[in-house]
Amino acid sequence: MEFDTIAAISTPIGTGGIGIIRISGQNSIEVAGKIIKSKRFNSIYDIPVRYAALVEVYDNDEFIDQAILIKFKAPHSYTGEDVVEIQSHGGMVVLRRILEAVIRNGARHAMPGEFTKRAFLNGRLDLSQAEAIIDIINSKTELLQKNAAKQLKGVLSKKIDEIAEILLNLISSIEASIDFSEHEVDEISPQEIEKSIDTALEKIYRLLKTYETGKAIKSGIYTVIVGRPNVGKSSLLNRLLKEERSIVTDIPGTTRDVIEEVLDIEGIPIILVDTAGVRQTEDVVERIGVERTLKSVERADLVIFMVESDGITKEDIEIFNSIKNKKYIVLVNKTDKGINISQDEIKKLFNKEGIFISIAKDENLELVEKAIKEAVLEQNIEGFDEVLITNLRHKELLLKAKEFLASAKQNLYSVPLDILSIDLKNALDSIYQITGKNVTEDMVDRIFSMFCIGK
Template sequence: MIHTDTIVALATPSGAGAIAIIRLSGKDAITIAEQQFKSVSGKRLSEQATHTIHLGHIVDDNRTLDEVLVSIFKDPNSYTGENVIEISCHGSNYIQQEIIQLFLRKGCRMATAGEFTLRAFLNGKLDLSQAEAVADLIASDNEASHQIAMQQMRGGFSSEIAKLREELLNFASLIELELDFAEEDVEFADRTQFKALIDRIMMVLKRLIDSFAVGNVIKNGIPVAIVGEPNVGKSTLLNALLNEERAIVSDIAGTTRDTIEDEISIGGIGFRFIDTAGIRETKDVVESIGIQRTFEKIEQAQVVIYLFDADSVFNKESVEKVKTEIEKIKNKYPQKPLIVLANKVDKIEEPQVSTIQNKIPEIKLLSAKSGRGVEELKDNLLSFVNTGALKNNDTIVTNTRHYDSLLKALEEVSKVKEGLDNGLSGDLLAIDIRQALYYFGEITGEISNDDLLGNIFANFCIGK
C-alpha cells in the first residue's frame, strides 16, 4: 500500500472564493511544480530552503494561468513526510481546475479521499488514532468536539494507550523468556508486580470505555425531542432556543405536521432540537403521519421536553390530565431524562402558578414567547452531560472503532487476571497477553491491514 507517486488535490473547499490552496505531495512534487512555476525573483524551487514561500506565476507553456504563492515543505519535515508543495492561487473555479489539470498532465495523480493523511500515517508522522482525529477536527462544529479532536490529534489518547501497551509488552517478554527456560522452572516476571499492572490496566481501560458515553454525545450532539399537545408553544420554544424563526408559529392546532430539526451549541456541547407534531386524536391523514413520526423521534431522542400550556390547564383542561400524560412518557421511556415545562406562564396569575407547582413539583416555568426560562432550560439540558472529564482535560473516547478495540482488550486482560489468580502457566497467560497487545495495536495502527485503512481514510475529504 506504499505509494511513491506524486498526488495533487484541492486542499480548500470546492467553489469560488478569494483564495484556494492546491496541494502536491510525493518524491517529485518540488520538481514537477518547479517546471510550471516562474518565480518573480528567478529562483528555482528545488534550490530553496524548506518552509519558505515564493511569489510567482503558474504557466502552461507560454500561457500564464495565475499569480500565486508557492510554499515548500521538504521531506521529512512536512505533513505527509514527503516533499510537499502548496499553491495559493485565486479562488476562481476555472483557475483551480486549470492548475490541477496542468499538474495531472505533467505526471501527478489525483489524490484519493484522505490520501495525504494516509501518507502521513504510513510515513510515521501520525499514528492511526491521530490520523482519525484529523477527520474529527474537520467535522467538529462545537467547542467540546473541537477540544477532544485537538487532544487526540496531539497524541493524548494514543500516548496513554502506547504506555499501557509498552508496560504490558515488557511483562509479556519476561513471560515469553520463561517459556524458553521451562525446564529450569525459573520465574523472570514477578507475579505480584504483574497483578498490580493488570489491575491498573483494567482500571484505565474501564475509564476509557466509560468515557465513550460522554464522547459519543459530544461528537454527535444530543437529540432533544420537544413534545406536547397542539398549540402549546413547541415551535415558539424551538425558535426561542435557536434565536431565529425556524418553525412556523400560528394559533391553528396542527400547524406543525412534520418534525423540524436544528442544532445549537450550549456550553460547547451540541444539542439537536426536534420540534414534533402535536399529539392529539385527528382524522387528518397528513397530521396523523406527523404524529406517528413524533413517537419515532421520541424513541431516537436522548432527552424529552414535555411542554404544556399553563393557561389552558385552568381554562380548558385539568392538571390531572397533564400529570397523566407525564406518567405515560415516564413509563414508556423510563431511561430518558424528562423535562416538564409549563409554557405561557405570563398569561396566568401567581396563585395559579403555585397550584401547578404544588401538583406537579418537577415542572419548570417558561414563557417561550418572552424568553422567560429559556436560559434556565439550557442550563438544565447541559446538566445531563458529564462535562467534568472535559474540564479536567481527561482522555475521552469518541471513536466507535477505538471503543470496540478497548472492549476486546479489556476482555483479554480480564482473562490474564483470571489466569494469574488461578495460577495458570506462562504459556497459557502468553496467549491472552498477545491478544490484548493485538487490540492495543489496532487502535494506534501498529497492527493494521489495507481493508481497515481503506475504510478509515475513505471517510476523509479529498485534499486532506
C-alpha cells in the same frame, strides 16, 4: 517509503483570495518545475526549502497565473515526502487549470485522504492523530475542535501507549518465566500479574468513561420535544433558538411535521426536534405528524416532556408512558396562568422533579439549557484537561481489550501462563490498533476514505 506523485486542490471549492494546489511524492519538485518560471531563480531547484517564492504558472507556453510556491523536502513535510504547494488566486477555473497542468506533467489525482494516509505510513503521525484531523476539519463547535486538537497533539496516543507499555512488560515477564524456567529468572507471581491487569483495566475504564460525553460533543444529542397539542413545544423551540423557526398559534395541532434545528449549548450540538402534539385525531395530516413524533421519540437521545401547570391530563400520562424508558426531563409550562400542581405531584407521576417555566414571560428558561446539559453529559467538562474518546472505533477496541483482560484475570489461577498470555496478547493487539501499530490495510483504506480530497 516511496510512492508515486499525487496532486489535488487542497482548498474548498469556490472563490477566494487564494487557492492551494498540493503536490506530494518523489517527483513532486520535478513536476512543479515543469510548469513554473521565476524572475529571481533560474529553476525550482534554486528556490530555498520553505521559502515563499513568487512564480508564474504556465500550461505549456500559456501563462495561467502568478502564484506563491513553497517546497518542502522529505522527511520534513506534512506527508514525510517531498512536497510542493502552489498558492494561486482562488478561482476554481484557474485552480483546475493548474491542477490539469500538474497532472499532464507527471502527477496523478490524489485519492480522498491520501496525503494524510502517506503521513501515517511515513510515520509523521499515528492513526488516532490522523483521525483527529477529520474531527478538526468537521468540527461544528469549539469544544469538539479543542478535543480534536488534543488528540492531534498526541494526548490520546500517550494514554494508549501507557496501557500498551503495561501489557508489553507483563507479556515479556510471563514469556521470560516460561522460556527461562530452568535458569535463575524470578518467575512472575499471579499477584503481580493481577496487579498489572488491574492497572491496565483502570486506565481503559477511565478512557471508556469519557465516550458518552465525547459522542455528545461530536455527533450531537438528538433531543425531541414532546407533549400534547398547544402545550408550548414550538414556542420552546423558538425561544431556545432565539428565532421564530416554528409557527405558533393558539390552535391545537398547528405543528404537523417534525422540525429539526441545531442549538449549541456550551459547545454541545443539541439537535432540537419540534414535533406534532400527541393526541387522537381524525385529521389525516395531523395523524401522520403524530406517527412521525413517535418515530422521533424512538431514536431520541433525550426527550423534553412538556406539560401545563394547570394540571395533568390522561393524554399527558399516555405520552409519558411512551417516553419513560428514555432519558428525559420534565417541563411544566404556562406558570404565568397559574399553578395547580405541586412539585411533589410531578415527582410522583413522572419519577423526577419538573422545571416550572413560563415561555410567554421568559421565566426560568435558563434552567432548561442547564438541565439539557446535565442530562446529556456523563461528566463535568468545564476545565477538563483530559482527552475525550469521540471515535466509535476507539471505543470498540478499548472494549475488546477490556474483555480480553477480564478473561485473563478470571482464568489467572486456573490456566498455564502460556494460555494466559493469549488473552494478554489479544488485548495488546486491540490497543495497538487504536494508534495503528497493528492494523489491517483494509481498515487503513476505510479510515482515510472518509477524508476530503486534498487532505
